[in-house]
Amino acid sequence: MQDFGVDDYSSESDVIIIPSALDFVSQDEMLTPLGRLDKYVASENIFNRQMVARSLLDTLKAVSEDERDCIGVLERVGRLADDSEPSVRAELMEQVPHIAIFCQENRPSIPFAFSKYLLPIVVRYLADQNNQVRKTSQAALLVLLEQELIERGDIETLVCPVLVDLTAPDSNDDVKTEAMAIICKMAPMVGKDITERLFLPRFCEMCCDCRMFHVRKVCAANFGDICSVVGGEATEELLLPRFFQLCSDNVWGVRKACAECFMTVSSSTSQEVRRTKLSSLFISLISDPSRWVRQAAFQSLGQFISTFASPNSVGQYFREGEEGECNCGILILNVATESTKNEPHEKRTTSNEKDDSPADILAPSSFSLPEPAEEESPYVSPQDNIPEQELYNSFHFWRLPIAEMDMELLQQGEMVPEEPPCYVSSSQGKAKASAPVLDRKQLEELIENLEPHIDDPDVKAQVDVLTAALRATTMDSHLEDAFLEPRDKINCRVVMRNSTLQMHHGDDSELSDSSFSPEDEKKSKHQDVIPQALLDQYLSMTDPSRAQTVDMEIAKHCAYSLPGVAMTLGRQNWHCLRDTYETLASDMQWKVRRTLAFSIHELALILGDQLTAADLVPVFNGFLKDLDEVRVGVLKHLYHFLKLLHQDTRRKYLYQLQEFLVTDNSRNWRFRSELAEQLVLLLELYSGQDVYDYLRPLAFSLCLDRVSSVRWTSYKLVSEIIRKVASCQALLADFLSELVEKFCHSPKWSGRQAFAFICQLAIEDDCVSLEQFSEHLLAPLLQLASDPVANVRVLLAKTIRQSLLEREYFLHSANSHQEALEQTLVALQMDLDKDVKYFASVHPGSTRLSEDAMSTTSSTY
Numbered sequence: 051m052q053d054f055g056v057d058d059y060s061s062e063s064d065v066i067i068i069p070s071a072l073d074f075v076s077q078d079e080m081l082t083p084l085g086r087l088d089k090y091v092a093s094e095n096i097f098n099r100q101m102v103a104r105s106l107l108d109t110l111k112a113v114s115e116d117e118r119d120c121i122g123v124l125e126r127v128g129r130l131a132d133d134s135e136p137s138v139r140a141e142l143m144e145q146v147p148h149i150a151i152f153c154q155e156n157r158p159s160i161p162f163a164f165s166k167y168l169l170p171i172v173v174r175y176l177a178d179q180n181n182q183v184r185k186t187s188q189a190a191l192l193v194l195l196e197q198e199l200i201e202r203g204d205i206e207t208l209v210c211p212v213l214v215d216l217t218a219p220d221s222n223d224d225v226k227t228e229a230m231a232i233i234c235k236m237a238p239m240v241g242k243d244i245t246e247r248l249f250l251p252r253f254c255e256m257c258c259d260c261r262m263f264h265v266r267k268v269c270a271a272n273f274g275d276i277c278s279v280v281g282g283e284a285t286e287e288l289l290l291p292r293f294f295q296l297c298s299d300n301v302w303g304v305r306k307a308c309a310e311c312f313m314t315v316s317s318s319t320s321q322e323v324r325r326t327k328l329s330s331l332f333i334s335l336i337s338d339p340s341r342w343v344r345q346a347a348f349q350s351l352g353q354f355i356s357t358f359a360s361p362n363s364v365g366q367y368f369r370e371g372e373e374g375e376c377n378c379g380i381l382i383l384n385v386a387t388e389s390t391k392n393e394p395h396e397k398r399t400t401s402n403e404k405d406d407s408p409a410d411i412l413a414p415s416s417f418s419l420p421e422p423a424e425e426e427s428p429y430v431s432p433q434d435n436i437p438e439q440e441l442y443n444s445f446h447f448w449r450l451p452i453a454e455m456d457m458e459l460l461q462q463g464e465m466v467p468e469e470p471p472c473y474v475s476s477s478q479g480k481a482k483a484s485a486p487v488l489d490r491k492q493l494e495e496l497i498e499n500l501e502p503h504i505d506d507p508d509v510k511a512q513v514d515v516l517t518a519a520l521r522a523t524t525m526d527s528h529l530e531d532a533f534l535e536p537r538d539k540i541n542c543r544v545v546m547r548n549s550t551l552q553m554h555h556g557d558d559s560e561l562s563d564s565s566f567s568p569e570d571e572k573k574s575k576h577q578d579v580i581p582q583a584l585l586d587q588y589l590s591m592t593d594p595s596r597a598q599t600v601d602m603e604i605a606k607h608c609a610y611s612l613p614g615v616a617m618t619l620g621r622q623n624w625h626c627l628r629d630t631y632e633t634l635a636s637d638m639q640w641k642v643r644r645t646l647a648f649s650i651h652e653l654a655l656i657l658g659d660q661l662t663a664a665d666l667v668p669v670f671n672g673f674l675k676d677l678d679e680v681r682v683g684v685l686k687h688l689y690h691f692l693k694l695l696h697q698d699t700r701r702k703y704l705y706q707l708q709e710f711l712v713t714d715n716s717r718n719w720r721f722r723s724e725l726a727e728q729l730v731l732l733l734e735l736y737s738g739q740d741v742y743d744y745l746r747p748l749a750f751s752l753c754l755d756r757v758s759s760v761r762w763t764s765y766k767l768v769s770e771i772i773r774k775v776a777s778c779q780a781l782l783a784d785f786l787s788e789l790v791e792k793f794c795h796s797p798k799w800s801g802r803q804a805f806a807f808i809c810q811l812a813i814e815d816d817c818v819s820l821e822q823f824s825e826h827l828l829a830p831l832l833q834l835a836s837d838p839v840a841n842v843r844v845l846l847a848k849t850i851r852q853s854l855l856e857r858e859y860f861l862h863s864a865n866s867h868q869e870a871l872e873q874t875l876v877a878l879q880m881d882l883d884k885d886v887k888y889f890a891s892v893h894p895g896s897t898r899l900s901e902d903a904m905s906t907t908s909s910t911y
Contacts, residue, residue, distance in 0.1 A: 083112045084122050091126060096135050103130055103141040107148050114156055121160065124167040131171045136180035143175055143186040147193040154199060165204050169194075173212050176232070177225055184225070188232055195239045205240055210248045217252050217265075227264045230256055234272030237279045245279045250288065257292035263301040270296045270307035274314025285318040290327070297331055302340035309335045309346035313353035324357060329581040336587055345601045351588055352611020358580045359618040577623040585626060588615060592633045609634045609645040613652045621657050628665055635669040640677050647673045647683025651690040662694060674706060678714045678721060685710060685724050689731035700735060704744040707732075711751060719757040726752050726763040730770050738775045742785060746771060750792055753804050761800075765807045772808075773817035782818075786826040794830040799839040806834060806845040813853045820859040824867050832874045840883040847878045847889040 081089065087109055090102045106127065113119035127149075130142055150164050157163065172194070175187035191209070194200050200209065213236075215221075216229035233253065237245045253276060259265045273293055277285040293315060297308045312332060316324050332354055335347040575589065576582060590596060591608035601607070612634070616627055631653075634642055650670055654662040670691065673684045684691070692700050710725045729745055729752075736745070749771055752764035768789070775781040793805035809831050812818050818827075834846045850871060854860050860867055878890035 083109045084119060084126070087123065087126050091129055096138065099130070099133055099135065099138045100141050103138055103145060106130075106142070106145050107152060110149060110152060114152075117157065117160060120153075120157055121163065124163055127167055127171070131174075136178075136183050139175065139178065139180070139183045140186045143172070143183065143190050146172060146190050147197070147199070150194060150199045151197065164199065165201060165208075169200065169204060169208060173208055176212060176229065177216055177222075181224070184228060188228060191232065192235060195236060202240075206244060206248070209236075210240075210244060214248060214252050217256060223262055223264070226262065227268055230265055230268045231272070234268065234275060237272075237276055242279055242281060245276070246284060250276075250280060250284065254288055254292055257296055263299070263304060266296060266299060267301070267304045267307055270299075270304045271311065273308065274311035274318075277315050277318035282318055282320060285315070286320070286323055289315075290319070290323070294331060297335060302338070302343050305335060305338060305340065305343045306346045309338075309343055309350050312347075312350050313357055316354055316357040321358070325581055328354075329584055333583055333587070341600065344599075345604075348587075348591060348596070348600055348604055349607045351584070351591070352608070352615050355580055355584055355588060356611070356614035356618050359614075575626045577619055577626050579619050579623060585619075589626075589630050592630055592637075603639075603641070605634060605637050605639065605642045606645055609637075609642050609649075612646070613649045613656065616653055616656050621661055624657055624661055624665070631665070632669070635672065640679055643673065643676060643680045644683050647676070647680045648686065650684065651687040651694070654691055654694045659694060659696060663696065663699060667695070667699065674709065678718060681710070682721055682724065685721070685728060688728045689735070692732065693735055701740065704736065704740055707744065708748060711748065719755070719760050722752060722755055723757070723760045723763055726760060726767050730763075730767050733770055733774050738778050738781055741771055741774050742781050746785065746788075750788075753793070753808075754801070761804065762807075765804060765811055768808050769811040769815055769817045772812050773815075776818050776822065782822065783826065790827070790830045794834070799837070799842055802834060802837055802839070803842050803845055806831065806842065806849055810845075810849040810853050813849075813857070820857060828867060828870070832870055835874045835877050840881075840886055843878060843881060843883065843886045844889055847875075847881075847886055850875055850878070851889060851892075 087102060090098045093099055093102075106123065110120060110123050113123060127142070131139065133139055133142075146168050150168060153160065153163050172187050172191055175183050176191070178184050178187065195205075213229050213233050217226050217233070221229070230253075233249050237249060253269060256265050257269045257273075269292075273289070273296070277289055280289070293308065296304055299305055299308075309332075312328075312335070316328050319328065332347065332351075335343055336351070338344050338347065575585065577585065588608070588611075591604050596604045608630070612627065612631065616624065619626060631646075635646055637643060646669070650666060650673070654666050657666065670684065673680050692703060707729070711722070713721050725748075729748060733741055733745070749764060749767045753761055753768060755761050755764065772782070772785065775785050789805070789808065793801045793808070796802050796805070809823075809827055812827070813820075813823060831846065831849070834842055837843055837846075854871060855875075860871055875890055878886055881887050881890065
């Protein structure tokens with residue numbers, strides 16, 4: 051720092067003068083916002099130009115009062131858009147939506163600004179050579195469309211033509227794919243008219259792009275959305291022929307995408323088309339040579355079936371989800387979908403088989419691969435059941451017919467055991483043999499011969515089957531436990547659940563099963579709501595062989611979609627699903643049972659009280675004894691299920707509610723919190739006497755929980771029980787007497803604090819009349835003024851100030867209540883604890899009861 055001395059004429063000693071800050075003002079700060087913009091837009095430093103792009107919105111805000119300066123900023127954006135550095139262009143594009151929103155909200159007097167200065171840049175960047183710039187422009191465009199910041203005329207004249215041009219045959223492959231993805235995402239935003247006029251012809255053309263399977267895959271993945279936008283007529287006339295082609299595409303990823311969107315496509319067609327055309331098409335996807343396609347098809351099967359539901363039944367069974375509740379199944383179709391599995395690298399299948407082809411390898415063998423149920427008839431007359439586009443699929447030609455299975459092995463008794471040790475296929479413990487089995491050596495030889503062709507998805511699917519069969523020959527209990535679940539944890543509960551089901555069916559359940567011939571059993575599954583082939587495929591999802599050949603979690607997907615299938619078939623056809631439901635309810639995988647537990651209340655709503663009592667109550671009883679992961683599904687919707695039962699049946703569950711207090715993990719406090727919340731709802735289903743006899747002990751137990759959130763919900767439960775029993779003086783007196791004894795006189799300060807909470811709740815929620823409160827609770831409450839724990843006295847002070855003294859009854863009471871309250875308040879105002887003194891002296895208007903509770907109470911966690 052430079053020293054500045056006083057002039058020579060001063061008689062005083064020298065001093066140092068601190069310079070003004072103005073002496074060090076940088077040159078930039080002397081510039082106007084537009085001047086700084088001009089300076090750095092032309093900077094040779096890339097970082098400076100990035101900073102300019104990043105600060106455009108701040109610059110615009112700085113000059114927002116001057117319309118001419120605002121236009122000046124937007125004009126300079128055009129210069130920045132020509133920057134040769136991709137990172138600068140990408141940074142600029144990230145700011146465009148924010149600038150557009152600012153202009154719309156603060157400068158509506160410049161309506162042309164966005165259209166003239168910003169939108170052309172967004173559209174131009176859609177074809178930028180740099181991938182990052184293209185991605186940011188695509189994201190910016192979608193945001194602008196979602197926020198409705200682009201005029202409809204600009205969409206039609208400036209945006210859509212450019213996107214259509216980018217999907218032209220001679221366009222860059224990556225740009226073409228990205229542009230088609232943008233078109234598909236834009237369609238729901240721009241609506242039917244623009245989509246049909248400008249996008250639909252090019253979309254149909256791209257579905258048939260024989261050179262780029264990536265483009266076809268984008269079209270397939272978004273096919274349902276396009277159908278939903280253009281409506282049924284355009285879907286059936288223009289789109290369905292392309293959809294059939296995509297479903298038989300030679301790339302499995304395209305077919306898989308078709309399977310995933312099948313339900314949405316089906317929803318856009320008529321019932322006739324759905325039944326006569328789409329059903330057979332879907333069957334071809336279920337029997338696809340690629341395991342990944344079959345997997346996606348089975349996951350979509352229940353959703354596809356739900357599109358056959360009549361509008362009347364949908365209206366009858368649909369219910370809006372309550373706050374914090376996620377309805378399961380497909381009753382509500384916007385439920386979060388199952389997470390998709392990672393796909394392996396896609397490869398085109400080739401038909402150029404050489405001498406050592408998979409067909410040749412399998413031909414000398416007497417072993418026939420297990421066939422999916424849907425393919426029993428094609429081998430007699432393939433043309434009868436396979437769609438035309440599937441007739442020449444290699445999958446139907448190189449696989450051997452079932453009829454060529456070596457019968458010698460069967461005669462020698464080398465059959466599959468009745469049930470693989472790792473599966474339970476039904477509640478009665480029976481399983482069907484899925485295929486004849488060779489010995490270990492023959493299986494190994496087959497796998498070894500097929501492995502050179504493993505890149506072919508067709509071959510891979512068969513190798514998976516053979517490998518699973520080989521593993522089954524040597525599977526021991528350790529392997530069995532590895533991919534199911536710990537047996538020691540669930541064995542006893544599975545036994546109890548199966549016992550419950552057997553008790554329901556009676557002693558003659560085995561006789562009833564054996565009395566039906568296979569023909570009769572098949573007839574019992576017939577209905578006329580959906581194509582029978584679809585139902586047969588859905589019912590086959592519980593077959594253990596499906597887990598090996600399709601998806602280890604296929605039973606879970608079956609359980610997930612069962613309410614939607616039941617809704618579609620209607621209660622008159624429940625007999626078609628009953629056995630499947632019981633099989634799923636007895637599945638050894640707890641995730642399957644958990645899925646059913648979460649949706650059993652919805653299924654009860656569909657079936658009605660009689661079928662619920664006959665078929666769902668036994669399953670429900672089994673779930674009550676299951677693992678916590680399953681029980682929580684029942685518990686979360688306990689009220690919704692029990693209210694559908696007859697009063698006598700419902701009353702029986704009062705005895706079992708206390709079992710919910712026992713959990714596998716004592717630290718699972720959310721389970722107990724959910725129980726407390728459900729008990730609050732259950733109060734309306736039972737009489738005051740039943741509530742006193744059965745729910746009172748549970749409520750008091752939960753009030754002593756170690757976790758504060760459980761206790762707080764339980765205090766609400768106790769106050770609602772007070773409301774429930776208030777109409778009966780005898781019950782009320784006994785309940786409040788026990789409340790005082792257990793909590794107000796508790797040796798633990800948390801119990802005494804709980805008493806103050808409950809009193810405050812009872813007053814504020816009008817659970818009890820003030821006369822009854824004064825008679826039974828006021829005197830014990832006021833005694834807490836001498837409690838040795840300050841937290842208890844604080845809560846007492848809040849209760850008196852916030853709840854009691856606000857009541858006119860206590861302000862103008864003719865008895866001694868007012869005097870007692872005032873004396874207690876004076877004592878609290880002189881308390882040694884400053885918090886007690888504060889809350890007794892001042893009414894903290896900003897505090898709420900729940901906030902007070904959570905701030906004052908203590909918690910283990």
